[in-house]
Amino acid sequence: MAKTQKTLGPRVEEKTADWLNRTFGSTNAGAEYILAAIPALYARTMSDIKKRFSASELYLIIDVHNGMMLSPGLAGQHIIPSCIDSMELDGTGEKWGVGRRFSDKLVKLSLFERACLEIWAAAFWEQHDQPEALSLETYVA
Structure with missing residues (x-):
């Protein structure tokens, strides 16, 4: 075929x-x-x-990417400052039970890996209006 x-x-x-x-x-x-x-x-x-990441860390990444616009020229460069700022300024680390070592994990990722993680997190929010939309828990699993 x-x-x-x-x-x-x-x-x-x-x-x-x-x-x-x-x-x-x-x-x-x-x-x-x-x-x-x-x-x-x-x-x-x-x-x-x-x-490499716990479910709580992945939840935090998705949470931080709610409403974030992806920019091809900055692919892979949004996630570290966005997550760190959100943890420090918005308390998302406490919300999801994620500690300081989380940022070390992000830094160790390659630029391509970080770009993929940004796409993955942003894609969760793109599927919210679809009838087959996945729950946060199912998406992370």
């Missing part, structure tokens, strides 16, 4: 298009490769990351 394909027309900055062209031979080939590869890379990365 042939896989169904969908045509997309993403817009990218010129520097991104130039990089795709240099790296993959054409902008379209690069975009197709990245769009096809990222879901599997993301799933594997999140599987590995979730083993």
Whole structure:
């Protein structure tokens, strides 16, 4: 059975298009490769990351990302200051029973791992209006 394909027309900055062209031979080939590869890379990365954090720490990350806009130019750079500020200023550490060593775990993640964690946390809030929306506990599990 042939896989169904969908045509997309993403817009990218010129520097991104130039990089795709240099790296993959054409902008379209690069975009197709990245769009096809990222879901599997993301799933594997999140599987590995979730083993390093407690459920309470993951709840805190999701809580902090409520309403946060993801910015591709700052991918992976939001999570550390956002979580630390939220713990210090809003008491989310106490709310979720998360201590100071949590920030050390975040710092040890690679930039790509942090970006995946940001996407994962923000995605929880994107599914809230869907009929099959997952509870916080189910999403974290």
